[in-house]
Amino acid sequence: MNKPKIRTILLGCLAANPGLTVLLAVSIVSSIVLELLPPLLLGHAIDILTDNVMLIAGLCFGYFGLSAAAGVCRAAREALVTAVGGKMTHALRSAMSRKLSRLPAGEFVTGTSGSIAARFTSDADAFEEMFSSGIVSLLTDLGTVVGMTVVIFTKSPGLGMILIVVLPLLFLFTRRIQKAMLSAHEQNRRAIAKVTGFLPETVSNIRTIHVFNSERFAEKRYDKVISESYAAIEKTNFYDAIYSPVILSTSAAVIGVMMTLAGRQGLFLELFGITVGTAVTVISYVGKIFSPLESIGMEIQTIQSAAAGIRRIREYLALPEREVPAESPAEAAYKEKPQMTGAVPAGQKGPVISLRDVSFSYDGKTPVLSHFSMMVEKGERVVLRGRTGAGKSTVFGLVLGLYTPTSGSVTLAGRNPAALKPEEKRQLYGCVEQSFHPVMGTFRDQITLGDNGISDSQCSRALAVVGLSPLAAHLDEPFAPERLSHGQHQLLAIARAIVTNPPILLLDEITSGLDSATEKTVMEALRRAASGRTVLSVSHRALAGSGERVVFVGSAETEMAPGTAVE
């Protein structure tokens, strides 16, 4: 699948809403034109007045009419900009959400979820802001500047020439300011990200802060973090404050020079000779030609501060995606890059789970598993053992298809686990993760994960198995994690795993945080429910129960043959 590009997403969104897009374009163009007309009319009126003739009513109403039309046009433009901007941001976020499903599991290591979430929230917001108060207004303002320059040229070529010199200079000045501001903005964003992470950390560690009387230390750390943001903002404040006063002073200087020259005779008369009406028109234009420049400055600033966010979204969308291998027979997976096709016949004989000669490394350097093999036959209960870091969780990741082996093959029910379709997974296996991950929503959602294909009676059955039957009456209630104990969370995680009654159960570190008695209850419940179910479990220490087979996942340090099965 091609990696999504921001441009493609946005153009696609515009193409999907042709009516809105066209209306937006029309409103931009007409608001530019309507901006140009009233000063021309005013100049005309002044010229009539200088001849000491009373104004006609049409002129009075005409001036109001044009101004009103300009106002209505602006209103329409703003409304359309908001609508189109909202739709584009929606499209962008949708694409980002789809991308999430295609990221390799390694991207989700602890601690990065906050920064990925920030791509969706603050960075996407920055895009919306950039579109509505950046790009569209920038186009409008640039159009206004060009239009006015053209009109001024026809009225007073001399002033036109002055503007041709001054506009680029001011533009260079604007650029300089922008560049300085961008770096300050980046600094501020980084600082704000730190502040954002700081508070939740304090809240979840409040007990430690109090017990160790480290409140002062925490305040000091907090001060350090907010000071970074303070310093960055101070820097932007200066540039922010200096910009438009410089522009407006320049505008006054241009008017002053023009008027001085307009009063001269000779050559200047050719270039600057204007009527009083034209002078009024032109003064009003010069006032207006610089104020778009001023807003262009602000808009560019908006765009600049959003640019960093957009860049991060682009980087996010360009992250390498996991290769979902085409369904491949187990044999084909022996090759280094399993890309073979061909379905595995259903009900195939052989182990339910197999790792054959598997080597794996997260970073391509430190091997975690080397030439590891193990099988789990149908109905077996297998426990993985080994010291911390020996690779037990890695074996799990491989069986779940979260990672693909560097070499060797992994099969689950005769299939390549990385190639399973989402809807097949819960039919094949259930997995109890190391810790229970609460899901936004109701109690039911904790078990179904929002899957409407799972019925209430399935939920009740699963709850009965884990001994949480009383909770079945509360399926529709919003889930509040703090109302259940740690052990109950684990039981809920088990209910989540078995609700679809899958033939295979994978239990990751089921013992952590549970005392042996609870664990025993759980294992008994599992045994009752799962006659004929195959279980693979990671256990740091002994697992109560009977009939399980232990497989030792060795590390290089112990020099034991990896994958030795100890019965």
Add this chain to the structure above:
Amino acid sequence: MGDGEKRYRLDPRLLDFFLKEKKTLAVVTVTGLIYNTGMIAGPWFEGQLAQYLYDILAGSRAAGAIARLSLAYVLTIALVQFNRFLKRLYVRKFANNTTRRLKEEIYHHLMLESTEEVRREDTGALMTKAVADAESLAEGMRKFTTEVFDTGVVMIAYTVMLLILDWRLALISLVFPPFAYFAAGKLKGYVTGAASASRKSLSRLSDATVDRVAGAITYRIYGEEPVREALYEEALADYERKSIAAGIWQNSTEPLYLTISMVSVIPIFWFGAGNVTGSGWTSWSIAAFSTFLACFLKLATKSSHAAKLFNAVHKAEVSWERIQSYLGDTREIPRLVPAEPEELVVSHVSLSFDGRDVLKDISFTAAPGQIIGITGTVASGKSTLGRLFLDEDDWTGEIRYGGKDIREQKERQIFAYSGHDPELFAGTAAENVTFGAWDEKRFEKVLSDVRLNTEVTAASCIGEKGAGVSGGQAERLSLARALYSRAPVLILDDPFSAVDAKTESEIFAALRRDAGNRIILLISHRLAMFPEADEVLMLEAGRLRAGTHDELMAVCPPYAKLFALQRGEGGTEHEQA
């Protein structure tokens, strides 16, 4: 807008935040007044320039006059703009200082809240949001200050100018802008209603985002990614609808207000032209006509911005309401003095949650230097017993340390605690263990006691929520933290759950060796080390059996059974390792 006035009355406590920035605001006031009254210089000079040009063309004035006038014009504008620069700079400085002060006060308040209060369902999230509110409050205060000058003062200046030029025409032309205010007041309800619906939807969306991202692995393992994507899409669509509605209300109202104000240009053109041609109320030059019109146009634009002022104030008001209870907390953070080793006596302590008894009539004594093993059956209240000493829950009975009730000596640091959650901070290992009270020898000692000296150094970086260290390392860092503290009583809740048996016995030996006169309450469901404890407490359904390991083995069958079961398993593991 009588009702509006009531709503925008400044809370005196909010006023304090303005007053704390007196100097900054003084600069803003002086430069703001100069700048904004100076704003009328533009239209006045521009009118005069047109007049001079007219006179020169008519031959009644020398060409040089316009050059001098132009120079005066340019210098005046430059001066006005210089004041504007200062005003902008200082008003932003004001906002920046205020943001910082608000954030500090909120954090200070958080530091003073009790653990149970902070842990309560919403509090933590609310405080986190409060920091965002601090920014929007300061932003609102900045906009308010800015608009007081840029809208308020400048509108008065323009109005005075109009009255001077032709008071009758000024009154006529000032009839329409109030209609714009009236319309703004009428539409404000819709604007804020749409805005709040949009904010709510945004908050749902960001919850959904966090859920989608934080649960990514879970959803992938379960094959529910498409389902979650669809749910996320629903949240997105809802937000799109509501944010568009809010945006339309907010953005398109301003041009409409401007249009209403602009009705006045019809009489200005008509009667103004009369003034110039000599048939009106006063006699006008071209300069007067063009100055009057320019002033009015700027006034109309400004009055359309007045809505912005209300929006900014409203936003700030909402933020203020949310955070005011966190502000102004002047209590000092206590400085605890480490207590000396003394006897700890727990007598007849009971605790119940929601009417359910968790601990019943608990009594035991621990002398300096003792290690007390505490264990129990499932949900027997082990962890709750450990937390009794942290003064978080409401228990009855008495706990005495050195003969005095612990609730009456809160200024002493008696207890150090290491719980299920290692509660690590993003920072260095040294920061996590020492909290800035750095003592290299002690740190190295503690690190080697918990067998981390080969894996972690003082400068080792720990990411958010302990990223970058394993579960076992995090557990031992938390243990090291308790050992490093000067507290004479250590409460260690399940400190060995993620370390292997060998490391467990090594650490226990180090505790034994180095604890000195400290009391250690070792809460665990792993009993391997319990034979070496000075005393063992066995909790069963909230009730306590106390004795040495050997005594309990003899008289407490559940304890004996638990121990036997684990020894069988532990033995197997040792052989394998």
